[in-house]
Amino acid sequence: MNANAxxxxxxxxxxxxxxxxxxxxxxxxxxxxxxxxxxxEVPGGQTCCGQPAYNSGDLSAARALAKQTIxxxxxxxxxxxxxxxxxxxxxxxxxxxxxxxxxxxxxxELAERTFELTSFLVDVLGWDAVDAEFxxxxxxxxxxxxxxxxxxxxxxxxxLAKVAGLDLRELRxxxxxxxxxxxxxxxxxxxxxxxxxxxxxxxxQTGARAVLGGDLGCLLHIAGRLHRRGSPVxxxxxxxVLAGMADQGIGEDKP
Amino acid sequence: MKSTAHLFPEQxxxxxxxxxxxxxxxxxxxxxxxxxxxxxxxxxxxxxxxERGRRIKDHTLAHLDVYLERFAAAVEARGGHVHWAPDAxxxxxxxxxxxxxxxxxxxxxxxxxxxxxxxxxAALEEAGLEVVETDLGEYxxxxxxxxPSHIIAPAVHKTRAQICKLFAEHHGSPDTLRxxxxxxxxxxxxxxxxxxxxxxxxxGGNFLVAETGTVVLVTNEGNGDxxxxxxxxxxxxxxxxxxxxxxxxxxxxxRLLVRSATGQDISTYTTFITGARRQDEADGPDEYHMVLxxxxxxxxxxxxxxxxxxxxxxxxxxxxxxVYNAVGGHAYGWVYPGPMGSVLTPQIIGLDATKDxxxxxxxxxxxxxxxxxxxxxPDLLRxxxxxxxxxxxxxxxxxxxxxxxxxxxxxxxxxxxLTALIARLSPRGAARRLPLDSGWTQSxxxxxxxxxxxxxxxxxxxxxxxxxx
Numbered sequence: 001m002n003a004n005a006x007x008x009x010x011x012x013x014x015x016x017x018x019x020x021x022x023x024x025x026x027x028x029x030x031x032x033x034x035x036x037x038x039x040x041e042v043p044g045g046q047t048c049c050g051q052p053a054y055n056s057g058d059l060s061a062a063r064a065l066a067k068q069t070i071x072x073x074x075x076x077x078x079x080x081x082x083x084x085x086x087x088x089x090x091x092x093x094x095x096x097x098x099x100x101x102x103x104x105x106x107x108x109e110l111a112e113r114t115f116e117l118t119s120f121l122v123d124v125l126g127w128d129a130v131d132a133e134f135x136x137x138x139x140x141x142x143x144x145x146x147x148x149x150x151x152x153x154x155x156x157x158x159x160l161a162k163v164a165g166l167d168l169r170e171l172r173x174x175x176x177x178x179x180x181x182x183x184x185x186x187x188x189x190x191x192x193x194x195x196x197x198x199x200x201x202x203x204x205q206t207g208a209r210a211v212l213g214g215d216l217g218c219l220l221h222i223a224g225r226l227h228r229r230g231s232p233v234x235x236x237x238x239x240x241v242l243a244g245m246a247d248q249g250i251g252e253d254k255p
Numbered sequence: 256m257k258s259t260a261h262l263f264p265e266q267x268x269x270x271x272x273x274x275x276x277x278x279x280x281x282x283x284x285x286x287x288x289x290x291x292x293x294x295x296x297x298x299x300x301x302x303x304x305x306e307r308g309r310r311i312k313d314h315t316l317a318h319l320d321v322y323l324e325r326f327a328a329a330v331e332a333r334g335g336h337v338h339w340a341p342d343a344x345x346x347x348x349x350x351x352x353x354x355x356x357x358x359x360x361x362x363x364x365x366x367x368x369x370x371x372x373x374x375x376x377a378a379l380e381e382a383g384l385e386v387v388e389t390d391l392g393e394y395x396x397x398x399x400x401x402x403p404s405h406i407i408a409p410a411v412h413k414t415r416a417q418i419c420k421l422f423a424e425h426h427g428s429p430d431t432l433r434x435x436x437x438x439x440x441x442x443x444x445x446x447x448x449x450x451x452x453x454x455x456x457x458x459g460g461n462f463l464v465a466e467t468g469t470v471v472l473v474t475n476e477g478n479g480d481x482x483x484x485x486x487x488x489x490x491x492x493x494x495x496x497x498x499x500x501x502x503x504x505x506x507x508x509x510r511l512l513v514r515s516a517t518g519q520d521i522s523t524y525t526t527f528i529t530g531a532r533r534q535d536e537a538d539g540p541d542e543y544h545m546v547l548x549x550x551x552x553x554x555x556x557x558x559x560x561x562x563x564x565x566x567x568x569x570x571x572x573x574x575x576x577x578v579y580n581a582v583g584g585h586a587y588g589w590v591y592p593g594p595m596g597s598v599l600t601p602q603i604i605g606l607d608a609t610k611d612x613x614x615x616x617x618x619x620x621x622x623x624x625x626x627x628x629x630x631x632x633p634d635l636l637r638x639x640x641x642x643x644x645x646x647x648x649x650x651x652x653x654x655x656x657x658x659x660x661x662x663x664x665x666x667x668x669x670x671x672x673l674t675a676l677i678a679r680l681s682p683r684g685a686a687r688r689l690p691l692d693s694g695w696t697q698s699x700x701x702x703x704x705x706x707x708x709x710x711x712x713x714x715x716x717x718x719x720x721x722x723x724x
Binding site: 025 | 640705
């Protein structure tokens with residue numbers, strides 16, 4: 001028997017935001033997946049899942065990117081993404097490609113093997129042997145796509161409970177949107193900012209030193225607003241904390 | 256009602272800095288959400304109820320022609336008059352005609368969103384009739400000469416202080432800050448006279464029952480019942496999508512509606528109306544009219560927006576929408592605000608005049624999660640965005656940026672080369688300003704790349720490992 005038979009081969013879909021703006025999240029994901037016994041590969045044929053095009057009505061670009069992603073990722077046992085909303089987009093590919101039967105089938109097969117990182121570790125692998133330390137009071141922002149489309153709520157919390165020194169205090173309104181919303185945040189900046197301010201007020205009332213989350217889009221938006229307001233609260237992707245790789249907060253590294 | 260939906264961005268910005276509005280919205284938000292959550296939790300299996308509601312509506316819509324005919328026949332068999340209004344103008348002229356023939360001078364109204372949709376008040380007033388809204392919220396905004404800002408709580412945007420001031424102006428009552436029960440009593444006193452003087456009563460209908468020709472009307476103030484019993488003529492105004500097959504189905508839908516709308520187990524008044532006063536009855540009108548409005552609905556029945564016709568107007572999607580809660584209903588610029596309005600309004604008044612509505616949404620999905628009839632609102636908004644894109648309604652630099660990015664993302668080698676270059680050349684930290692951007696950095700710093708992309712760092716690491724092997 002092949003020694004690797006029990007070790008699932010993971011195609012890591014890094015996501016375009018992590019790739020360009022926060023590579024450490026990708027490395028944290030790799031570390032966690034390898035600790036959980038996976039073989040991790042990062043196919044170079046990936047760029048973006050197509051979510052911005054999908055949500056902006058440019059379906060032909062969204063379909064082209066869906067097909068590109070399917071081709072790049074379909075040879076793996078699982079596709080794992082450090083993002084609920086991008087994972088949700090891959091899960092939506094069968095609908096996006098509904099009128100093309102062959103592609104729809106390929107999309108369906110891929111969607112069934114596609115998972116957000118914390119959900120993959122907990123729900124699929126049943127793994128929670130986190131070996132990390134983060135001695136601080138933190139709070140957690142549930143990103144909407146992960147929460148509602150994929151049912152991600154307990155998974156990151158179960159893993160964070162294993163982080164030494166970490167004290168998680170919940171927001172009052174854990175289900176409220178932070179106002180990122182993809183292109184929404186630049187189309188309607190005042191509205192988006194107002195929602196961020198509501199979220200930040202909620203974060204601050206917990207007394208947390210850091211806000212964690214599973215989607216870099218929301219985190220960039222929250223961190224960007226925290227930074228502009230001069231708040232001492234830092235933002236991290238949950239994978240960075242779980243992998244013991246949470247150093248400088250998002251947008252905090254020295255120029 | 257004239258639409259100002261094309262001014263959404265300006266109206267939303269103004270709403271964000273309107274202190275009275277913000278105070279009123281903050282006051283309302285938690286109440287709606289908490290009461291609904293408690294009512295849903297008290298019900299043994301709300302999810303099953305939702306599914307049953309969805310099926311009832313889908314089945315009815317699939318056979319709407321049959322049920323409409325059955326309903327109309329049942330109404331007529333009881334002596335009621337049925338009027339078919341293909342559009343708003345037709346509905347207005349039908350109503351005007353009914354009022355004229357009745358020799359009416361005063362018309363009282365229960366709350367009806369379809370009435371707002373067709374602009375009935377303005378049309379009747381123009382013809383010299385006195386029109387009085389009798390739902391407290393509707394009455395308040397009628398005094399203020401404003402449209403409703405919420406489909407079940409039309410004056411939710413008003414603070415108590417503003418209402419006191421309005422009443423002082425119109426009733427000559429003292430201009431001081433008074434408690435709600437006192438204001439209610441005063442409105443009741445004023446309205447009671449109107450009820451007794453009215454010739455025609457117009458109400459909406461929450462559900463139309465095909466098997467019996469019954470209209471089910473849900474209210475909390477009892478004003479609806481006075482509108483339909485005191486005047487000589489009662490007119491029900493409803494969209495054709497309000498049909499349900501049986502009384503049992505209506506009971507299911509009422510259970511869903513009241514829990515979702517106000518978090519009650521049952522509304523204070525749930526009235527079943529089946530025609531005018533019969534010979535052996537003490538109360539009720541002499542004449543009974545049913546006006547059924549299409550106004551774009553039959554077209555929706557045949558296109559990709561049919562699911563929107565399941566809507567039972569509970570307003571729950573408004574209450575759970577972060578955008579609605581931040582700006583209120585008037586920013587949306589027409590009769591129906593919030594998520595349901597952002598889907599419905601473009602269907603009724605056109606996509607060109609409403610181009611912001613489908614976009615002013617974060618796609619957070621909470622509306623779909625709580626919708627009593629499981630309308631996939633975010634998907635329908637996405638479909639509207641796709642229609643806008645197809646028809647070239649989305650323009651400007653953001654559109655070009657998106658296209659350029661889409662083009663680049665389809666060329667992985669070029670994409671990775673270029674992003675790695677950007678990451679290398681970019682300063683670090685967070686930018687207070689970005690070239691070609693105003694949207695993000697006007698209120699947020701932008702976290703910048705960290706010298707390398709993940710892909711570049713990963714392949715470099717892989718190369719190192721090969722060398723060591």
